[in-house]
Structures are given as structure tokens and as C-alpha cells.
Amino acid sequence: MPKQVDYETRRRHIAEAVCDLIDRHGPEGATLRDVAQQAGVSMGAVQRCFATKDEMLAFALHHITERITAQGQEEIDASAAKESAVTLLTATLRTLTLIEPHQRRDARILAAFTAHATAIPSLAEILRQAHAKTRDLLVWLIRYGQRTGEFRDDLDADLEAETLLPLVEGLTSLALLGHRPTVPAHDTLTRRIDGLLMQPSRPSRPASSTAST
Amino acid sequence: MPKQVDYETRRRHIAEAVCDLIDRHGPEGATLRDVAQQAGVSMGAVQRCFATKDEMLAFALHHITERITAQGQEEIDASAAKESAVTLLTATLRTLTLIEPHQRRDARILAAFTAHATAIPSLAEILRQAHAKTRDLLVWLIRYGQRTGEFRDDLDADLEAETLLPLVEGLTSLALLGHRPTVPAHDTLTRRIDGLLMQPSRPSRPASSTAST
DNA sequence: GTTGATACGATGCAACCGCATCAAAATGCT
């Protein structure tokens, strides 16, 4: 029998190369040749891993969305018992918002795939699942906070999550474009979380919609 | 002197063709040949209007952002005196969210350009200006509502607008991907606006309070 | 009517795309 190769790890390796190229040269930068070179393998190797380019892109998208959601989930699993729900939710939202410099790569990649998914339903499906997973995570966090007594128990976790999700998405998109907000994105998230609290923490800012659902 | 052509209207005509193609065939669909054919002109005509393809894309982006922002602004200018601030803000947010079927085109086009702007700073600048304009519009609407006594006067309009803007952006993006929210996007917006009201209509549960689909 | 600057549209061109092909190298089983 011939050489044994672990296709799964190689696929992930190539997926990382795809992400690198999309990050550096935009959505158009991920050509088969460049991907192969970036991954340090031959073009043939890429072709054997993925039957077609779209399949490669789909795998790369699935790869990165799993990496991001797992990142958020791990953070919680590791500290759910020790940290307060407020701290957890804050950290999770900040992680998901992808505004830190080291997250710019992920933000760019997701933006590229979002645009591409417009024309390729299979990619859209992957993104839908990722968003659904994120929303479920937020729902769990809010309910957790309600169990610990930190969050108002008259809140509908589903409703809140369905607001937080687009808020996070929008903040990511705006930050990616270099939007200069009059108030830092972190504060926007903080104010939003304050609205969930049982006893609003009298925000440092003069105004805030504490009563806003 | 040769034949006189109105380059400005022709540019707009071509820009519309660009938008059509991006809408129908994704970000990659706007090749010079296809654009020319879609616009019903020759390739040479397109090249004479725009020195380079990037210049064409930049013009098309500027064209569509102006169309969208103007659409929101007009709606207000036409009815600012007659309508309540709540109605105006609601209508404006819904218009900007681009979730109606007939707005899907604009949503798709903006998503494509957002991804592309990742690699082309000049496009990013155009989008930044568009978002800044939108934010200013929201600030004006909130202050208007405060003047009419509809909105709480302890609100910081800048802060609220800086939340509404990413919320709208995120809702657009999610809707474009076919995200199936547990609560309609319209209700999410409505609940957010309720938080601005002097006397909230129904704080927690939406239960289809004000108009909604 | 002549002129000449300009718009026009087709065509050429070099580069690149995704994908198919294939001889040669590499490897694990017998």
C-alpha cells in the first residue's frame, strides 16, 4: 500500500492557507495555485483533497466558523463555574465581535464568505448554522444569568439573543470597514448588557436605556 | 467636434448594470464584458467612462449608497411635519435594514462591496461615509423625537444611534443569509424603539404590539 | 464642403483561472 496521509489534517492545513490568502489579498486572492503555494503543497495535493474549488471554500468556511464558535464555547466551559454570568456574557460578546486587531483576520474572512454566500447556497447554509449556534450560546448565557439571579427574570432570552446577534454582527462589519464610532464598540455592548441586569449598574455614561427590554 | 454624450448619465446607467450583475451573479459577476452587455453598450464605451475597473466599482458603490441614504432622507423630508418621530424612526430603520424582498438587491450589492472594500481602501472610505451619514440621520431622528416629547430626554442620541446602526447592519446581513430568527427583525427593531419611548408601550413581551408584519 | 478631433466598437493580447492528465517518485504489504 502506498503512503498514508491524514487527509483531515491536511484539509485543515489547506483551509488555513485559504484563510490567510483571503485575509491578505481579499476574496479573490484564494486561487488554487496560490493556495497550494501558501500551504506548501503542490496544486495536485489540493485537488486531491477537494474535488472542486467550491468544496474547498466550503470546508474552509466550516473550519473557521467552528474555530470561532468553539473559541467562544471553550471560554465558557472553562470558567462557567467561577465567573459571573455578566463577566461571561461580556467576554463572549467581545470575542464574537471580532474587533480586536488579532481578530481582524477572522472578520475579513467572514465578510468575504458572507458576500460569496450570496451566490452559493451551500456556503449560506454553513453561515446560517454558525449564526444559529452563536444565538443558542447567547440564549444559554442569558438563562444562566437568570438562574444566578444576575439578569432580570422577566427577560425573554430568545428575544434578547436575537437582538445581540445582529448587534454583534453589525459591530464586526462596521469595525472591519474602519468605522469611527462616537462611542467605542465595547461600551455599546456594555450598555446593552446593563439593560439585562437585575439592578442596573448606574452606567458611567449619563444616558442609557436601562428599561429598554 | 464629435458626437456629444452625457457621460454622467451614462456612468449612472453603467453603474446600474454593475449592480444588476452583482445582484444576480455575485461579486464576481461584474466583468467588463458582461457589464457592457448588460448596459447595452460596447466594452469600449465602458472603458471610456471609467479608466479602470476599480474606478467603475467605486462609482457604482457611491451611486448605490447615495441612492439608499437619499431614499431614507427623502422619506423624512417629505413627512417630517406630519408624522410622529416614532413612526418616522420606525419607517427609516425598516427602510435601512433592507429586509424586504424588493431590497434584497441592495443588500446583496452592499455585502459584496463590503467584502471587496476589505482589500480596496477607497471603497472602504465610501462605505464609511455612507454609514456616517446614516448615523447622523438616526441622531437627528432621535433628537427630533426628544423635541416632540416622544422620546425620553435623558437619552444620549449619539449613543443610541451608535447602537441602532450596527443593529441595522447586522439584521441586514443576517436576513441576506436567510437567517431564520426566532423573532421577526421588525419586532426586534420595534422593541428597540420602545426602549426610547417616554412611556414604553409594553416593556418585555412584544406580542405584536405596534404595527408589524 | 472640407476638415479634424472625438466617440465608437470590434479585436488583439498577455496573464490567469479552474480543472484534467500523466509520468515518475514514494511507500507499505507480502
Add this chain to the structure above:
DNA sequence: AGCATTTTGATGCGGTTGCATCGTATCAAC
């Protein structure tokens, strides 16, 4: 060791891309 078989990396191919070129058609100015 010998062999069968997969992996490999390069090359070919048809098609498309953005951009440049060029002869022709057009129309204002004289």
C-alpha cells in the same frame, strides 16, 4: 527485496479576465 498502488508535482487545455489598440463613423467648426 520486490511489487502493486497511491501520492505527487508538473504540465496542458479551454476559457475568461482586464486592458490596449486601431480603423471607422460621427458631428461641430470653419
